[in-house]
Amino acid sequence: MIPELHFPWLELSIVIPFVGAMICGLQRNTDVARRYAITLSACTLFCSAGEWVDFSTLNTFSAHDHWDFVQSVFHRDIFVIDELSAPLLPLTALMYFLTIISTLRTKAGRFSFGLTLLSESLALATLSCREPWVIITLLSLAILPPWIELKRRQRSTRIYSLHMGLYVALLLIGWTLVNVSDDQQNVPLLASAMLTMAALLRAGVVPVHPWLTDLFENATFGTALLFVTPMTGAYAVMRLVLPVAPAWAMQSIAILSLITAVYAAGMSLIQTDARRFFCYLFLSHSSLVLVGLEIVTPIGMTGALCVWLSVGLSLGGFGLTLRSIEARIGKIQLDQFHGLYEHMPMLASLFLLMGLSSIGFPGTLGFVGMELLVEGTVEVYPLVGIALVFTAALNGISILKAYFRIFSGTRHIATVPLKAKPSERFSVLVLSLLVLGGGLWPQPGVHSRYHAATALLQLRSTTTPEHNSDQLEQNTTTPSALEQLLDLEHRPADSHSQNVHDGSASDQLNESTLPKKSSSETDSKHEH
């Protein structure tokens, strides 16, 4: 029996933007539509924040709504909040709210508030849902708002349609094959391959990433940003691929994601267009999250989940800043200096702060997540850990390069004031306080992500025992890759207790699924 929240937060946070989408869609006056959108997205943010707070007071892994309407009609818990999705919901709602509120009146005509609220409703429904078929339906529907916008802007939709059409087809066929399979724990190879391919497509992994750059170049910045920042590709991996995929599927996702992370970091360095630069920067960071999700140790996965949140918030804020600058000076070219600092010091500070947070700079939200991710990775795959650090270094260089190009290097002569509007100042303050607050006081966030990570690992161990036992055997009978690389004979006796593999959570995780032999082996390692 799943515990109940104290209020129907989940359904409200899905219904409010949906109703708002219809109201704004019918509204001809863009100024009125903007005001409706701001109010309704604020209400949605309130509900999603309420569900997070409510959920955290329950001390449970998952919960569903009080007066759950969908459950009473379908007799199934379709919309459920759990440790994984709990912070993602308010994060997504916050990004939608800040994007809407920071849309300048002059740009309101080009940015569809109705479609944005519809996207928000679909994104929040996807993140609240654990039923595979409903998730697939929602993910498929979510590709429509950007497509409609591309059509309205008279842009070519071919690249987007090709990639997203293939993505939906792979999801549908893959999950159908999973369902027709007799043995749910050994799903057909083809089904796993299709689901993995679908996840890779949505995540924009190299070489199937051109739809991302195309979307950023042709859609409005706000729409493109909101389509990618909730990272529903990673969510699809966690909900659809991770429970059924064999080890090779997850490993192939991790390897391709690692290549993407390094490649996109390099590409972001040479871009001359700010939108493409942001696209590659985001791609590099989101790929780091996917790499971390394959690090099947509690520390590694905790790091990946922390980075998921920090990247969503930091790069969301970073993108919003770029969007605000673009709204003032038009397309931003990074092969020339713009010298905008004097005109918009606040936006410059936010740009730098968000960028630094995304690369895990000390004192910001991303620092601890990145530390955990690299630590967990170095432990299991030292070379991958080195690649992660290298990627973060490249991203750091490209962020400061963009900062210098946009805000310095020359004196910008403006005939109109370019300073931040009150709504933008509000966004700056909210994002800065979240990034700095989360960076200076990281423990609650890490604690929550650790719980989510252990629960996900447990889920994985129960659904794919073969993979887990292989992994455990590797962890217990042979030294880790880093241990092999280093000569650990001289290590102090008490230091083994610090090893990320040795944690009690791993033991707890394995106790439920593994034969007793493994437990004794683990114990012997503790004493080693």
Added chain:
Amino acid sequence: MLTVAGYIVVGSPALLLAIIGLSMLFGHRLTERFLAQLTETSVVTGLIAALMILGMMLLTDVRHVPVELGNWVDIPEEHFHFNVKFLFDRLSVPFVILTFVLCGVIGAFASRYLHRDEGYHRFFLFYALFQLGMILSSVAGTIETLFLGWELVGLSSALLVAFFHSRPNPVMNGQRVWTVYRFADAAFLLGALVLHHLTGAGDFEKLTGAGPWPEGIATISPSNALIVGTLLLIAAAGKSALVPFSGWLPRAMEGPTPSSAVFYGALSVHLGAFLLLRVSPLLEQSLPLRITIVALGLVTAIFAAVTARVQTDVKSALAFASLIQVSIIVVEIGLGFRYVALSHIIGHACMRTLQLLRAPSLLRDYHAMENALGDHLPVNSSYWPGRVSNAASSWLYRFAFERGGLDAMLDEYLLRPFLRVFQWSDRMERRWTTFLSQPASKPASEIPPPGD
């Protein structure tokens, strides 16, 4: 009492940064006078606390005072702790006092030097960031805390180099400094993680054994010491501008004089040497590592000595003069002369700060001396003319003038191939998307605005 003083040492620069940072974030502009007084109060408070610690350590004969803030991040089930710990010992206390003294001098100098400059507040924000980074690095009791401070110093340095940001040159130099720092920091992070893994924690006490600095003995094997030491040496080379990263140091002189003085002439450039001193028990474990350190120091010293001779502006000449001394300090560390190296750092930092602060008025000083002498200043004759052939002299001049071609070499063999690969990929991607998106999208200029 010692613990409280320890908190004040770290707390006063942190508070200064918080006040300046939050006031700028909320759009409240502090007056120049208030900012100067605030900085002065912060530095004096921190300095008094550091002197109290020194006094009590001398009185009580305690040479090792750890101050624990507790676990910043703690996952007890995994035995993962991010412990924030400060260490006051014979290495950190002199370095903290040096930092406060020099930062105080620079703060007082800059409040006049940058009076009514449009970047006054920005300078003091970066100054506060730098000071906090230096203090955290100096008193770090764990390698993670040291990394935290190290990163703050790196960021503030790069931003200060680009301080005069309405011109492209300082900005490009700031970018260069940041690039070198990022790779050095990556090496540091990897070194810290490997060390954490080897010792079970990033705690310097565990690394150096029970004895206080410099008497500790590292508990890891020579081969592991070589791996960790090499990574940390790369980090130190980046921060202290040792070969092949020396190119950023003269570029950093584009920043305002106060920042050049304290950051590159005095404190920041010594941070790499400080890191090597901090992990010196680890260096003792590996002879090849020590030989590498000595060799790197010697090569850099020779390079800097040759290059310094052809510099035509005073700040660049001082930058290379600094580098000569830093390289000698590195050699001393490699040879195991830890106290000599520490004394050398302190003496050199103070002298170089004075020289750099006087640099803008050098001509005036020369004129004052010549007026006092009643004649031109004597020109020192060089030892080399007549002893080196013209061809060798000419080659050496070009070598020095091009600063050893280090930057050109890094550009040619690292940067350009890297850029070429990604530029080619970008072209291929654009071709592919153009091919896929037929018919091509209309340009934005041809699309009527909505509602028309």
